[in-house]
Amino acid sequence: MPSVIEEVTTTLEEFVPTKSDGWVAADRERRRSMLDEMKNLNHRDPIDFLVQCTLASDAVALHTLPLHEEFETAIEQEGWTKAAMCEMRTADSFLKESARVDGLGMFSPPRKALTDLTLSNDTLTPMGNLFTAAATATHLHGEFYDRPEAFEHFRFSDERAEESEKNRHHLVTPSAECPNLSHGKHACPCRFFAANEPKVILANVVLSDDIKFADKARPKNES
16 A cells, blocks of 8 residues: 555656646645655654645745736736736735835835925924824724735735726825825825836746745844
């Protein structure tokens, strides 16, 4: 009778993806290396070990697989163009959610009052004073976001799936709920270029490289 490990190994050998690109092959090799490690360690419960390894690899795939397919399709159809960047909706959502959960700073870009300014709540901002918005507090406020403490990479792309919302919730869309790039007529004029740069970098990394943390743990934020 073949062991559980041998049965799983045989199954993996028989599984040949129809799309024979390097990324799929690398994923299969990762799973094979898990099985080899399991055999070498003579693990007491190979099923438990295999399940843990599969869940760990699938947790990464949950993020990378949609991005990989989206990047491939967009670049194949449009090349490395601005049109391709616009088709990267999942990546756009991923980047916007990253900026929401761990943004550039606690506050939005500061602004200077060129005249005495009275806000809608009668707060007076004298001419020459600097003022800003509390970006982090807004991004993590339950009034604006469901489960604001959770990182949900599809958060904004899911919202854009609705016909009435398809032209909203972009990384570059200024809003009071997402003041990273300021809001209104004073919103960052370079935000379109700034949004495309990380998409190009992310696409190159996802399509070209297989990476992992050196110490098998997410580094602490520097900010």
